[in-house]
Amino acid sequence: MSRALRVVYFFEDIAHERFVRSLTKRVARECGVEIEEDVRNATHGSKVWSEWRQFLREIRKGWVPQPDVLVVVVDGDCRGAAQVRRQLEEEAFRIEPRLFCLVCAVPDPHIERWYLEDAEALPRVVPGARPRPLRYKCKRDRYKNALRNAIRAAGVEPILGGAEYGEAIAEVLRPERMDRSFQRFWEDLRAALCALHAAFG
Incomplete structure (x- = not known):
């Protein structure tokens, strides 16, 4: 009998958590693998790097069990x-070289762009939402505001800025419509989960 794979997450904020956990479960289903999840969140965005290093030290010291996959x-x-x-990657393998499998998701420039990238996904989740096409531009709050405004067009006030719809959007989006930063994560995640399922299944 195959065992569940232990997936440990380190997230910067709730918008990451809602979206990427759902996406990981979707990939796990497609690979036919069962997963057990352990979620860790940075407590403050500006300290994400110091908290990432501290989390890796906790894994090294055995305070957090070694994951099969660290996302x-x-x-x-x-x-x-x-x-x-x-x-x-450099920080991870410098602090804890025994890490078995590391998968990095780096939304470019911000996670809200992934919420909006497939323009048909959000309206399927929030009928009446109107995401508008945005050319890439790295500007503070550009994608946050675009996500809020797209949802408000449906007559809905996004209490969590749109993060409350992250799980559902991740379920219905089409990967081929997403940007390069998403594609890299999607391919790495699929490769990791499917390979581990083949190895341990």
């Missing part, structure tokens, strides 16, 4: 997805 989600924040991913 970390941090916004690109105008630095570029490739650079942030490289820093996450």
Whole structure:
């Protein structure tokens, strides 16, 4: 009998958690793998890097059991997805070189762009929502405001800024319509879960 894979998450905020957990469950179903989840959230966005290092030390010391898959989600924040991913990987394997499988999600520039990228996904979740096409631009709150306004067009006030719809959006979006930063995460996650299922199943 195959065992469940232990997936541990490190999120920057709730918008990451709602979206990426749902996406991970979707990929797990497609790979035919059962997962057990353990969620860790940074307590303050500005301290995400120091908290990421501290979390890795906790894994190294055995305070957190070794995951089969460690999923970390941090916004690109105008630095570029490739650079942030490289820093996450370098920090991880410097502090805890025994990590079995690390998958990095780096929304470029912010997670709200992923909520909006497939323009047909949000209206399927919130009928009447009107996401408008946005050219890439790294500007503070650009995608946050666009997500809120798209939902407000349906006569709904997004209490969590739209994060409350993250799970449902992740379920219905079409990966081929998403941006390059999403595609990289999607492919890495699928490869990891499907390979581990084949190995342990």
